[in-house]
Amino acid sequence: MHIPVQKKLRAGFFIAATVMIIASVCSYIVTKNLLDNAKWMNHTIEVSKRLEVITKQVKDAEAAIRGFSITRDTAFLRPSMLERSIRIEEEYLHLREVTKRSPQQQLHLDTLKQLLDNKYKQLAAGETKWRSFKKDTSSVQEGEKSMDKIDRKVQDMMKIEEGHLQNQSEMQRFYSMIWAPVIFITSLIAIFIGIYSYVTLTREYRLQLHIESRLKSYQRDLQQNISLLNKSNEELEQFAYVASHDLQEPLRKISTFSDRLQMKYGTLLPAEANELLDRMGGAVTRMRVLINDLLIFSRAGRITPDNIVKVDLNILLQQVSSDLEERLQEKKGTIRTARLPVIEGHPTALQQLFQNILTNAIKFASPERNLEINVNCQILKGTALEIPLRENQLEDTFCRLSFEDNGIGFEPAYAERIFLLFQRLHGMSEYSGTGIGLAICKKITDSHHGFIKAHGEVGKGASFIVILPITQTHQDEQY
Missing domain, CATH: 1.20.1330 (f41 fragment of flagellin, N-terminal domain)
Known part of the structure; x- marks a missing residue:
């Protein structure tokens, strides 16, 4: 030993x-x-x-x-x-x-x-x-x-x-x-x-010298890999941007030609042909939404110390609720919220996080009852959280946000799967969407050195737990 x-x-x-x-x-x-x-x-x-x-x-x-x-x-x-x-x-x-x-x-x-x-x-x-x-x-x-x-x-x-x-x-x-x-x-x-x-x-000193030499070599290699990775990310971002525009162009043409064909010859075409044209238009719309969501996913979570500011979550939630007011009225829904703290983070990313979670709750509202969404918050030390933390995070302060709804819920077995890209629990005919929204939420919480998890029960509703650090002081050491 x-x-x-x-x-x-x-x-x-x-x-x-x-x-x-x-x-x-x-x-x-x-x-x-x-x-x-x-x-x-x-x-x-x-x-x-x-x-x-x-x-x-x-x-x-x-x-x-x-x-x-x-x-x-x-x-x-x-x-x-x-x-x-x-x-x-x-x-x-x-x-x-x-x-x-x-x-x-x-x-x-x-x-x-x-x-x-x-x-x-x-x-x-x-x-x-x-x-x-x-x-x-x-x-x-x-x-x-x-x-x-x-x-x-x-x-x-x-x-x-x-x-x-x-x-x-x-x-x-x-x-x-x-x-x-x-x-x-x-x-x-x-x-x-x-x-x-x-x-x-003496032995330890020699070993330390050897380790430092190897470490410097690894650091040089790491710097080269980081440079290559940054360059690759930039190229991928440019590719995603160009690809989205290049893909949007044929979609627009397909949509335009389909609309012209239906307007000019719609009365001359048989019913089956008109049905095929409608299905083609729906496919074009879904493709356009998918491309936009992929663009949003590729850009989500890009946070640097320069764009970290203090964000009042009360104001943020109020803005998101205002944007979703019409959809809430359609579901006869209400949002009840407790007093939320001010934390450090990227305001646009956090707004997108709140919007995706609330949109998800509205989309999967139960038709049998009015939608109710409760947003609560707890301020806890790292030692009180039941999540894995680094040693220097144990004394940090975190806010634990819970978004609870009385929607249709989901099977507990899918609690982790729903945060994966393109994962859907329902068919396209039942609920619209691309399966990217919750994956974006996961990416945003990770970039803020936080955590997100979900609990659900079929027919009773779902709850999403978001844990974010109050400050990002020690978080830069993690990566």
Whole structure:
């Protein structure tokens, strides 16, 4: 099964976009993990540093008290225990701020605060005692026990930080393990898609060049064929015009000679001869009508953008009704019409369209009842029409005209046949005509990029549906 190039490229770009999204998500996750690790590492280092500073300052203070007790040198008491306690308190407050998001560490800090407060009291008491030169070995033991408790609490806090750091390190190792394969796989996919796209686009470009070359050749051939066709149409038109005049001349002579023969020798000829002359005159009349109708058919539908104007169908229908007034009176007919729109088209062609449809309704009126013709109109979008349309016509606006009569009607099986040239459903003796009128209607609607169809029921009447675009804006693209 051949897959179109557009679908291949679309699938390739979709895969590439998916790979890029996955790679971006992985990059974000890994980068976030690295940043979190760096953050935790800095956090752990800062906590360790603060705890180490607190421990060192406490031990320095205790060592100063002991040094003074041994040497009695007051230099060991500078700075004083109060100043040292203030420094330790500052470090403690910084440490509490750093660990404020860890409830467990906050609890340890609460305990550490109590131990430090006890230690402050011991150091202050030791400073007083040793300044008075009193030696107390019990206070030294209490200081060591207190210091051991502080060391253990600091170790507990350090273990928590090390545990967090260990977890983050394991996560980092995990992401590092999957990151390299992801980068490698996405790179391979990207390279493959790039190569595939290059090969496909190159092939498509060469194919496009070939198609354009063939298309230019076809366009040249088409232009030549159009020129030949136009020339042929002009020649056929000239031939039809000349032929009609050439045919009209012998018809006139036949008609003239027949009339003279009947006028001069009509009383001398037998009845059968006069009947033959009448039949000859009727044949000449029908031949003349047929030639005129063929001329009308050959010229119908010749529409160019130059002769397209806005046509008020109400005025047009009124003019046609006025022209057919005598024939309507003969059939005791009436025409009822709704409000019709203004559309773009060729006024003469549209007038001929209306006249042929109404003439057809008058001709096939029922002798059992007065003729009634109803003309209705609907304005519809292309999507609402039950007819085949091009894609760019679906949003265009159309007018749907219906011509309904209560005449003799016709069999539904002949709904398409009646629009063919020279097609008659009745004999010449029943109804006059050449079978060209509805074919002209079909040709006119086609030239206006419209549609015509018919519905009939024997004994009840017929309806003709004419669908025409309101404007001819997009219609030139069809041909």
